[in-house]
Amino acid sequence: MNHTRLGFLTPSGLLAAGLTVLVIVVIGVWQGGVIFNPGALNAQAGDPLSGATSHAGIGGLCSACHAPFWGPDWMADRCMDCHAEIAAQLADAQSLHNSLLNNGFPMNCWDCHPEHRGALERLSIFEPAYFPHLGFGFPLLGGHAEAACLSCHVGQDYIHTPADCASCHAKEDIHNGELGADCSTCHTPDGWKPSTFDHTTAIFQLTGKHIPVACADCHTDNRFKGVPTACAACHAKDDVHDGVLGAECSTCHTTDGWKPSTFDHTTAIFQLTGKHIPVACADCHTDKLFKGTPTDCASCHTKDDVHLGQLSSNCKECHTTAGWIPSTFDHNTTAFKLDGRHGAISCASCHSSKTFVGLPTGCNGCHANDDPHNARFGNDCGACHSTTAWRPASFDHNLSAFKLTGKHVNVSCESCHSNGILSGAPTSCGACHAGDDAHGGRFGSNCDACHSTSGWSPATFDHNLSGFLLTGAHAGLSCDRCHTGSVLSSPPTACEGCHAEPSYHAGVFGTNCGQCHNTSNWSASWSGPHPGGCDGNCINHENATCRDCHPSTLAAATCTSCHDSDNPGDGGDD
């Protein structure tokens, strides 16, 4: 294989190429240009022109239309050779074909009149999608592109078709000509709706809720001129005030909506304050009445009267518009002054069943159930208690059978009145003081025999009421000299219980101190005969004391204290 040659330039290839050229040339010579014919020519018959009644009638003579491109004439020139009437049109500025060429569209004949499309195909195409209608200064846009040609080109007059809106659309003008003839001011060829009328150019500016309103809602009967601009013209039927407040809605309302309305109630007789402000208009202005609405409290609030008409119908004597509660009733203007805790409790504490008139003012009117004394002290709590508190109470205990004296005054009530029972507390000392008895009950339970309420000490015990009279030096002793220990014990009443016999006595006299001593004078005062067998007559020693003869002990006697010797015969009188 020869690799230096291009592959397709084989002998058979070159032969085939030559044969192909030959076949085409032969057919061309034999049949003309028919093999280059892309389709049959139009065969619809018309007026005979240059010997042919249709393009098909020209036959296979391509050159009848197809001029060689190197030649002087164009295909259009070949068209004009036969179509002389079109040639005449092109000279007429008012003509269809002239208009096309003079509107910036250098069109060819075959742009609208394509050939070789088949014998029965239309020779003229004016499809809006293809036909350069814009060339006539009237582009086919929107609905115009869909319109049938004859709907505008009446009577097939394509030359004098008017371009203004009204010429075709006058009969469709729902505005009855009021808005002029130039529909395009508001409408586009895309459709009558939506129209783009700029309402800001109108006297009546559209704001708020007027904007989305359909045109026809205001422009009834397709009336667009002289539409009244007053509120009432459209909204009279909407007037919930039934015209009472006049026709100028905008005094209170805006186009943003009926509500909220901006009525300035301060211009009214009745000023809105406190809770009256947020109240819905209709709550007071029932039945849409806005004039002559009563201003007194009771007109609206009778149903709210928790006092059931017992008090004044002029609520504001006590209440303000800030709310029913707190009310500012001055209770002190009544017979029942509120002081102490009465001033702080809720009204309902006393006025429980919403009764405000004729309530009892006595304490037990409210406090009957609070009385822990079971009415023993009567109904006048105030005799002891104040409104400040139940306690402290100012009870005068001395009005009772049990006077409070001394230390009883300051003890708490509970010390005696245990368990909260005030009545019937025992009055005896022992009832309270049994546990306090330092005497172990030996003196009985009647403490006040010795003690006073001023204190356990000093006690006023009369020792002489006991079996042991306190005389002489005994009277000045403190109790505990005899009553040792914590208990007032019962010490012996015999002398030796306290007083041991002195050694001096040497056991001569025994323990009966009273033989010689008394409580006033511990010094012996013996005046009787000398004890011990001398029978008193033996010696006249009346003026001698015991210690004159018994200096150290009674067991031994000496005479020499007075006498010179112990010899009775000596000395005689000395």
Add this chain to the structure above:
Amino acid sequence: MLRKNKELWLSLVAALVITGIYGFVALELRAVPAASGFFGHLLGVLGFILMLMTEVLYSLRKRSRMARWGRMADWLQFHIFTGLVGPYMVLLHTSWKFNGLAGAVTLLTVIIVVSGFIGRYIYTRIPRTMDGLELGEYASPQKEAALARARLLLSLWHAIHIPIGMALFVAAFIHIGAALYYATLLH
């Protein structure tokens, strides 16, 4: 490694894309795109350029010993790709009318595509280097015989495929000339 039959898949993708564009244009025009319209001409011109590239570039590479641009295997894939996509565009260019010389060109185009498709499989039966040169002798007599049959078949196919192709290109050029004369260059 190249995916097997990659060129066929690429051709299918290209054909689908072109079909999509064709369908879109047809919907826009509400008509079959005319051969003489912008889109129709575009299809015809591009399709024919691809067909020319199919033959001329491939043959140039195949026959050239001086300039070895790319491997033959890749060039064969390119040949198949352009040989499928080009004719497909030309087919769409016809606007489904097969009158006269233009119809004959279309017919020849269809024939040459079918022929090329057959030839592609005969060609690949002969072992080659990546540059398309046949490999050396084979020891087995059976393999030698099979190879001889394949070579005979290939030369026979060449004898048919190349003349059809030459006839197609000559007819196509004359069609182009006629179109220029009768339609495009008219004024």
